[in-house]
Amino acid sequence: MSKIGTKKRGGVVHQFIIVDPNLCTGCETCESICSFVHDGEFNPINTRIHRVRIEPILNVALACQKCDDAPCVRSCPEKALEQDKETGSIIVDDDKCNGCAFCIRACDFGVLSLHLESQKALICDLCETMKEEYIDPERGEKYPACIDVCPKEAISLKDVEQIGEEKRIDAVKRLFGDIIKETEA
């Protein structure tokens, strides 16, 4: 079903987590909260969003990009990974996953990992599988917890159309700022 804030694209809601490196401070809160809402304990080893810091100033976090014809799905010898046709999310069948880690090797963004205890593949599912008790009562439904807790609002859920449009608007403001200034005056 389409919702406010989402846009179907050829019948597909292609939304994923993106992190703005200009806003990200590298605080790791997203990783802690990801493990917490899924497992009830704080452990960034079991996160589905991964912070990367390259000294001295680059900080950002990466999660599943929901690639079309995703390499992780193709690489899985057990056929344990499946891509949801409508959301683009990768669903892991824990019964089939044997922890061989081929999906981790296949992913160009390094956003898969294995859960420390279960040894099953972990990948961002936009908190579809978070525990019910950690749903924000105000929101009343599951929603990516990393977005809700990021202190700098550096994390957002965007679809490819939005990203493109935002970039275009930025570019136009840069290129044709004089015209905007005129309208403001």
Place this chain on the structure above:
Amino acid sequence: MSKTKEIPIPDKISGFTQVRIDVDLTDGKISKSTLSNEFCRDWIGGYGFASKILWDECPAGVDPLSPENVFIYAHGPFPATILPTSSKYGVFAKSPLTGMFGMAISSGSVGAQARRAGINMIVFKGKAPELSYMVVDDDDHYIVPCPELAGKGCWETEELLREEFQDQRLAVMAIGPAGERMSRMACITNDRNRQAGRTGMGAVMGSKNLKAICFRGTKGVKVAQPVEFYKLARKLIKVANGPATAKYRDLGTPAGITSYNKLGMFPTFNHREGTWEKIDDGTFTGDTLNNDWVVKKVACSQCSIACDHITKIPKTHPHWPNLYASIDVELCYSFGSATGCYDWPTVFKCVELCDDLGIDAISGGVTCAMAAECFEEGIITEEDLGYKLPFGSTVNLAKFTEEMILGKGFPGKIFGDGTKQAGIRLEEMGKKKASFYGMHIKGLELPAFDLHGMSSFAVGESVSIRGACHLRNGAYGLDAKGKFDRFAYDKPLERGKAIKELEDIYAIIDSYIICKFTRGIYENDAEMAKVFDLVTGIPVTDKFIQKRGDAILNLSKCFNIREGWTRADDHPPERFFKESHTKGPAKGVVLKEDGYQTLLSGYYEARGWDTKTGIPTDETLKSLGLDFVIGKLIPSGGKK
């Protein structure tokens, strides 16, 4: 511990791992024991744990740089949770800089990695036969000799160890060449820009041949009441990104340069003045720093604020192209206004030298300021240094800084151990009055406040158990916010009580350990107690934590008394009593000795200490459950 019986302890407590590791570096023996539930309840965490262990186990009168000194790593119950600024750790020992209770707190990723590795505290004794590092890798604890790291900077050491472990997120606490040569102001650096800077804890590591400690862990952290904790933590994260912390996030602490300059409290020219025309004209302000030089703000693990302001010197700079440094207000003072230097790249270069080569950048800068004033006064000369070093030096200041850190030449020999030693050494050379220019209390160099017109903070800073420090009670706020008349000496008991109240809760903040920047995000002490309850399952109250803060402060004070502390040690440098500012709001003002002593007695009275000697009475000690101290407050004469 009769006063604490009202707080029940559940059978199982969370948050704390309760694991204490003992490392005897001399024979390499490592053992493990359990911190009892009662110990965790009563001593709260970092500072509290260490105050008890140092009292119990650090031999009275020990030489701080000998193998017998006890070096402690500790954190509280919060690291690796999402409580804002929870990833902090503390290091503690008898300080080589003050000869008293030494402590320094840092952050970055160390607390979180150490917590996930499953430890709560490490107690180091002895001295390794050769330069070594300690590894805490989950349940694997071992010592690795590392002669190849000798002389390496903190940054390179961290990089090399991360490469060695093939783990870019290995948390590394390292000392640089300054720590190895046991400079009394040596710091410990982790995560590149975070330092456990004060009181020479890096020298203690150096004295033990301990080059670094590495942590990583994979253990998840469960809290006692996850749903409630999650709710409160989320609220605190939001508040921690709101108005309560705006000054730390936006311009950062350098915002204070302008505001304290207006009050005549921003020390310039080694505390000769409290205002500066370079601040008035906008050259040396937080705004300029941010607009012209800051390129990124970075956070420690689990911090919502991100106060770390990274500056960059452009590629075109003739001396230090492409240099990055981490700057806060203290360093704008120590290497900036205190040395009379308003050339930003020089400040950045000096800070980089301190952080990488491993000395405390506050003590380092203040020591440089002393040297500059000594140069101006003819106490040291171009002949001594090989170059000039007046106030406002740039390239020469960086040169002096490097030599001082590395112990090279005249700067290293005379100034390499901080202002107190420099004063002593210069006077031994017949340079009379040199100590007058050393701006320290108990041997620890002053932070970025000028005490001329700060009668309350003159007491607050002087009674600090670790020497001159703004973070033991934050009493500068009493003067800056006008709670009391900052030029007067009235209401000694009220002022004393106000300082005590702040100091008690600061002792809890340093035990939890969280960042002082988040003090304002809690509605009250009850909410601060609540997070402890939700994480550990120990239902503490605001009254309880305040009382424990009081006890922790008292116990570390008792440590100092045992080491030979006297009332005379709680005293600001002579300059504040003898020379006044020539301009600004505190023009013509000096501290008055009798007025100061009255306020000091008022603080002792508020604490329940003997108003003459400043020593806690038996009654006070008993009321805090510190009966075990009674009869043992005999000075050992070990103050060095």
